[in-house]
Amino acid sequence: MTTFASPIADIHIADQSITQRVFAGLENRPDAVVLTDGPTGRSITAAAFIDQVKQLAGGLTAAGFGAGHTVALMAPNIPEYCVIFHAVAWAGGTITTLNPTYTDHEIKHQLIDSKSELLITIPGFLDTARAGADDLPVIAVGSPEFTALMGDPIPTQVPVDLDEHTVVLPYSSGTTGLPKGVMLSHRNLVVNVDQIINAADFQAGEVAAGFLPFFHIYGMTVLMNVHLAGGGAVVTMPRFDLPLFLQICQDHKARRMWIVPPVALALAKHPLIDDYDLTSLQQVFSGAAPLGAELSNAVGARLNCISLQGYGMTELSPVSHATPGNANRPGASGLALPNTQCRIVDIESGTDLGPDQEGELWIKGPQVMQGYLNNPAATAETITKDGWLRTGDIARIDADGYMFITDRLKELIKYKGFQIAPAELEAALVAMDGITDAAVIGIPDDEAGELPIAFVIAGDPAPDDATIKAHLHDQLAHYKQIHQVHFVAEIPKSASGKILRRLLRDQMAAG
Secondary structure, eight states: OOHHHOSOOOOOOSOOHHHHHHHTTTHHHHHHHHEETTTOEEEEEHHHHHHHHHHHHHHHHHOOOOOTTTTEOOSSSSSHHHHHHHHHHHHHHEEEOOOOTTOHHHHHHHHHHOOOEEEOOOOOOGHHHHHTTTTTTETTSSSSHHTTTSSSSSOOOOOTTTTSEEEEEOOEEEESSOOOOEEEEEHHHHHHHHHHHTTTOOOOTTTEOOOOOOTTTHHHIIIIIIIHTTTTTTEEOOOOHHHHHHHHHOOOOOOOEEEOOHHHHHHHOOGGGGGGGOOOOOOOEEEESSSOOHHHHHHHHHSSSSEEEEEGGGGGSSSSEOTTTTTTHHHHHHEOTTTTTEEEEEEEOOOOOOTTEEEEEEEESSTTSSEEETOOOHHHHHHHHHEEEEEEEEEEEEEOEHHHHHHHHSSOOTTTTTEEEEHHHHHHTTTTTEEEEEEEEEEEEEETTTEEEEEEOOOOSSOOHHHHHHHHHHHGGGGGGGGGEESSOOOOOSSOOHHHHHHHHHHTTTT
């Protein structure tokens, strides 16, 4: 077996729950402001955060939503998000995080699949939340019902098995298929927090403009948990807004920006950048999708700082690779984190490959998920019996250990950092009257990364383009929408995902 070990020395794996690890980064600075709501400026100190987490954990437990129960959270980035997340964890429960742009159909699927017993949201999302929750109790942040959930504080972490207890259930499409619950343990989260702090040279006092959504594993781990546990702070943003983002970075003298490639494009080209003092910036760190060397260099030059990137996936809690600030290599997704091993495996023969050879990237380490909820078959397809996670990405690793993503074996479409499973869109399309078959692929786009487009075989009568798009608008979140519809006579079903994409692009080019 040919393995690529991390060139970074292994770290000690803390014997703590994720909330104990976060509290360890807060208890020595009780008066420090650690969470600020960007649009309003209201803030929470470290001591107040700890108190609120313990009180809400007590109230959830008294109401029957504590240890052994699953609570769903559907909200934008606000300080209360962090309180709710850690209150559920402190109480020994499981939290599943929902995209707040979901339709009621998508909400219902995740609530049923995760066996959630309570949904917490914000007032603006109540109608959609209730439509998707059916008879499940729904509580809005700031309501009298939410205030009443603040109970007698639980002083210590409710006992949990750090390796076996699933503390969070974000949903991911994995390498293929419909969204699945990714089971992540306390150990998974704690390890990855410390791996990132170590590999990214995180420094106490760092303040980040937090627009990366907390419901997504990137924002959850890198922004919320790393900054709180590592001695930093977060200014939350409910959505990306370039002027507010730049204002926060300027006012808080941000050392680092955590971004995704579409934001990198704005930072490289938008004239508004010149209106702000960003001289405190030392790094821009991009994740969620590959960032080309040309754009990476353009961002670094525009902001006069180092432009870095990393690699991860929800199933890795999420980070496995990061480029060190003192050894940048534009276009690379970085070096393996401490305690992490990699393999490059030939997709046809299954044999291991050496430096600078392309194959599927396999990863092994303590940040690898427990598995997919209620889906042992998908788990077995993704994690080998000896613990290697098949990423579904084609990569090469050079002689110095730097990993480069070169293609994708998995079927996922990456739109502005979000994963889109073609199978989910295809299922929604074939459910329509007048469509007998459908295939969805992604096509390259400078701003979004990829745009989902559909090829459909129509029946009689055939729906038009507008009817199809209106149907999908009602069924799926905004980022899952089709950007083009192509009517075809045949879809080659025997082809693999990669070949199918090529065939369909050829059909499109031929008119």
